[in-house]
Amino acid sequence: MSADSPPGDAWRTTIAVDAMGGDHAPAAVVAGAVAAAAELNVDVILAGRSAQLAPLLAAVQAPAHGNSSGRPAVAREQVRIAAAEDTLGMDEGALASWRRPRSSVAIACQLVRRGQVAAVVSAGSTGGIVAAARLRLRSLPGVMRPGLAVVLPTQPGPTLLVDAGAIADPKPEMLVAFAQLGVAYAQVAHGIAEPRVGLLTIGAEPGKGNRLARRAHELLASAPPHGGLPIRFVGNVEGSDLLSGKADVIVTDGFTGNVALKAVEGATAYAAQQMRDALQGSAPARFGTLFQRRGLRDLRGRMDAETYGGAALLGLEGTVVIAHGASTAKGITSACRLAADLAHGQITEKIKERFGPGRGGYFLRRSRADGQA
């Protein structure tokens, strides 16, 4: 929707963007956020160093630019700056975010906390963002730990993997909570009424897997406690099912999920490279590719991580979307679109509903072994 929509639009939402996070920050982030404000039905608050952001913003908002790019013009009040004089480096992890209350990502989270924005977008380091968000945003009732949800580009529909790396050593009960978070996401963002939930493990039978997976299977197969909404559990899935479309939501611990996600990314890139080498290996083979340009271009688009918007940290009061660290402006715009879609779909309300009225029960007791960040 263009910038001339009425500002009082019921669907209009505001997103905070961490302008200092990511390999190409702040220039690519500013450009991507301005494009989001122009193309989507959102206002944006950029958190970061005013001295750096103001000139970048002025440059992309200049009318000449707006016209020459053919994009709808962005009204000045649609993109504002929230001053944050500190930044979190890409190599800084969880601890740094505790020490940096004035970092751009911390300021962005505070905007959510105060109710000024509905969601945060950042292309900073995942560990830093997760820690900052957990420190500054309340958990939703029933969710002790947020889960990181990542979309896998399966055909025909996407598959959601939760947790892709937020909690390395979760309790079995948390995998049930991840299932509820994933179901809410798949309903809101993928339009699936009753998402099929699978448990990532190493064998099809219920007794297969490590201790965590075996116990999680029992819990997922039982009715959810405390009046939570039922889950459509389809049983165990294996590593080979991540791209098979066998489940709409796949739950696992953050350690296995992160290894599996990166294994899929690495193997896909490896196979594509091997295939390219095979296609380019000789002069006749290269000649052959002339006839395949369109098909190969479509495939690249489909496999491109930048079109998927990034990972969403779910289960907090306010959604946090983590874009890839190497995101260009296009990647930031996609991340803003995902954040806006989740906010418009009222994901937070959907999650609260799924955990039911007695939802506090599962996680009220903190276990002793629960010391990790």
Place this chain on the structure above:
Amino acid sequence: MSADSPPGDAWRTTIAVDAMGGDHAPAAVVAGAVAAAAELNVDVILAGRSAQLAPLLAAVQAPAHGNSSGRPAVAREQVRIAAAEDTLGMDEGALASWRRPRSSVAIACQLVRRGQVAAVVSAGSTGGIVAAARLRLRSLPGVMRPGLAVVLPTQPGPTLLVDAGAIADPKPEMLVAFAQLGVAYAQVAHGIAEPRVGLLTIGAEPGKGNRLARRAHELLASAPPHGGLPIRFVGNVEGSDLLSGKADVIVTDGFTGNVALKAVEGATAYAAQQMRDALQGSAPARFGTLFQRRGLRDLRGRMDAETYGGAALLGLEGTVVIAHGASTAKGITSACRLAADLAHGQITEKIKERFGPGRGGYFLRRSRADGQA
């Protein structure tokens, strides 16, 4: 080497092949085992139902067949049958192998135990084979649990993943033992003098990962206890490094290893299919593939799991090679080649050496939590 090598050859070795394991057993297994006896420097004992195996063996050993296929003829005494009247189904797991002392895989393991063969090859269910082998073969001193080693087809050299699924909930110390097993394998089968060992986890820094990985990192970075040989530890690797060639040996727990291995297999197959669809999507694109036949054929060969021989269960008195359940005769021959290579390279002696003289210490105490199969 052909069948006319002297039978007393110092390098000659005998392998037991589970003739009843695998989707295409026994016909494909017999054919693959006979081809191994003809092409490699090995004798074979087929464990299985004599009534089924004898006619199959007679058919492939007939001189007419040997001549028409152009293969070297196989002497009758090179392939024998050990009667095993029971079989383990492909869907049967660990428990069944306890109840079936006369199953073909159990008989094959007993041949190793009695010193009649150096290695076992089976295309049966991994869970069943691992359980049968652990029940019937002694662990090598210092190795409390065997690890499953699988070769990943990285370029330029292969990478070995240990453990790919034998032990779902190992102790951190077992990951150090897996490293020693993997180093011995990489030295024997890949000819790498000082293999680089990486730990599969979710971040490059030493403190990253779950509790198991963090503790394993500390142990791998320290000198091995009890006079064991030092490990060339190159630190943490991530899921995306499985095919990057960053390490020669990657150690992990059997749960994560199995999920990661299947994720790589699934993603590679998915990417190849997507690429094929892109190449075949239109008539001109299909025409283009005419010029790429050779390159695509080479690639298929390289990515073909059947050329890699299968997974090796290491750390027992006698090597056990587990071929893919869907193995054809070619896959069985590759598995026999791997088993023969490991036996010729004296992998068992190499492993004993690596654990050092005081090697019993690490695993003498069995932990209480150690209940899984």
